[in-house]
Amino acid sequence: MKNCKLRMSVLALGMTVLVSNSSFGQPGNGQDRKNPPTFKQLLKDLDANEDGKLSKDEVKGPLKEVFTKVDTDEDGFITEKEFENAPKPKKRERKEKR
Numbered sequence: 001m002k003n004c005k006l007r008m009s010v011l012a013l014g015m016t017v018l019v020s021n022s023s024f025g026q027p028g029n030g031q032d033r034k035n036p037p038t039f040k041q042l043l044k045d046l047d048a049n050e051d052g053k054l055s056k057d058e059v060k061g062p063l064k065e066v067f068t069k070v071d072t073d074e075d076g077f078i079t080e081k082e083f084e085n086a087p088k089p090k091k092r093e094r095k096e097k098r
Helices: 002-023 039-046 082-083
Strands: none
Touching: 039 082
16 A cells, blocks of 8 residues: 555656656757747837837837838838838858857
């Protein structure tokens, strides 16, 4: 009887470790990569005056760095059409694991 309880305890502990390890592990093979934001998402997050376009003062991050390239009509704002026609960012090269 004691032997059976010991086996059940070890089995329960092993199952707990297995389940917790798989649910808290890192995502594999890049399946959970973050997609770039849509223009609607950028408006929601960055358009402070809610005019439906993004000024250089409103944007930040990589978009701010390429603002003049995206603002093709040079009016100081990025519209949805300009955003959709913007050049896509280059993918970063991955470092090889050693």
